[in-house]
Amino acid sequence: FAVFLARMSGTGDIAIGTPVAGRGDPALDDLVGMFVNTLVLRTPVDGASNFTTLLSTVRETDLAAFEHADVPFERVVQALNPARSTTRHPLFQVMLVLQNQEHPKLELAGLNARIEDIDHAATQFDLTLTISERYYDKGAPTGLNAAFTYTADLFDEDTVRGFADRFTRLLDAAVADPDSPVGDIDLLDPTEKQLILADWNHTDHAPTTDTLVSIFGAQAARTPDAPAVVDGDRCLSYAEFNARVNRLARHLITEGVGPETIVALRMRRSLDFVVGVYATLTAGGAYLPIDPDHPAERTHFILSVAQPTCMLTTTHDDHIDLPDPVPVLHTDTIDLSRMSAAPVTDADRRAPLRPQNTAYVMFTSGSTGRPKGVTVAH
Incomplete structure (x- = not known):
């Protein structure tokens, strides 16, 4: 069972709880009462060991443990003082129970009596394997019955059936x-x-x-009149949105934007932001979103690391000094009337656009240190 738990959990230090009768002293034979105690059997499982060697080691360890079976479990917990949690049992979470006591025959005048097992419909541990011995009428052993009891909050029936199948496979x-x-x-x-x-x-x-550019272009061609972007009372159809994107993309190309270059977008969520994203992609570049409300120190650091070709913003969002030499383009003041709204192709770009080119750059929060940039391809 320790080998099974080691293989299923990926750890080599296995602690299994087991109940002991607590009646090692013959003086207790005639006393009525509950003397059951809990013993923890700890087994180191090395995957390179063979089963014969491991069986011998476990036998010696467990026999030594049974010599101290009368030490109250509560005393052991108190002495070890593990970190306690209401979500799990201390010292072990899996129990192995061996029922090797013959059921006594209860003879009462005028009554026929037999033992009935009771399903408590509750379990104290995450997983319990109960093994009971079977006997012929004459007392000779016929085999073993094994049953898993499990916590439904952790496992479902199919999972535990899988445990049973693998445990049987391991035994074989x-x-x-x-x-x-x-x-x-x-x-x-x-x-x-x-x-x-x-x-x-x-x-x-x-x-x-x-x-992303070719996929968006295909959608614009399929549904030119359908709404593409809605921002409050403003709404652009795919055709209108595509025209704005293509004009701004041509302007970005003249600013040096192309595949494997970065354009910083420092603006709030808006129609202009979405136009800026798709214009950057259409020009072949990768967009780097920057929150205008972030601290200036973070913005300066990101820009110094990313070294964007330029930064798109609006006159409303541009309220900090930026490190040189990052050119700033205000989307609400750029004159794009002379730029063509026709689709931008590789012939217009500074280099051909491919799926493996970077489309997006994201900087981490920096909670464990300085922010780090992550690139995402098309």
Whole structure:
């Protein structure tokens, strides 16, 4: 069971709780009462060890532990004083129960009596494996019954059925070849192997030559009259929006914007911001959004690291001194009337635009240090 838990959890230090009868002293035989105590069995599991060696180690460790089975569990917890949490049991979260006591025959005059197991419909631990011995009528053993009890907040029935299947598979493999490393025992059935090794990794897809620009252009061609951007009372159709984007993109190209260059957009959410994003992309550049309300120190740092070709803003949002030499373009004052609204192609750009070109640059919050830039391709 320790090997199973080690393989399922990816850790080699396994602590399992187990109940003991607490009646090691013959003087207790005739006393009525509950003497059950909890013992913690700790097992280091090395995946390179074979099952025979590990079994011998566990046997010695557990027999030594049973010599101290009368030490109250509460005393052990108090002495170790682990970090306590209401979400889990201290010292262990998984229990192994071995029911190897024969059921006594209860004989009462005029009554037929038998033992009935009660389902408490509740569990004290995250996972409990209960193993009970079966016997013939004459007392000879016939095998073992095993059952998992689990916390429904953590596991569902299918998951625990999977545990049972893998545990059985591990037992079969350990008995068939006890000298093989326990880390090499295969716990997966063919269906699970197919799912994990093949199905989940089947991520092949056809290469694409599409970019955000070509995808947007196709949409504009399909629905030129449909609303593209709404900002309060302002609304632009795809055709109107596309025309503004193309004019601004041509202007950005004259400013040196092209593939693998960066345009900083320091403006608030607005129609002008969205035009600026798509104009930057259409020119072939990557846009870098900067919040006008962010501290000037952060803005200066980002601009010094990103080194944008230029910065798009509005006269309303431009209220800080920027580090030289970042050219500032105010979208609400640029005269774009002479720029063509025709679609921008690679013939107009400073270099061809490809899907692997950078489209977007995002800087982290900097909560663990200085902000770091992340580039995202089309």
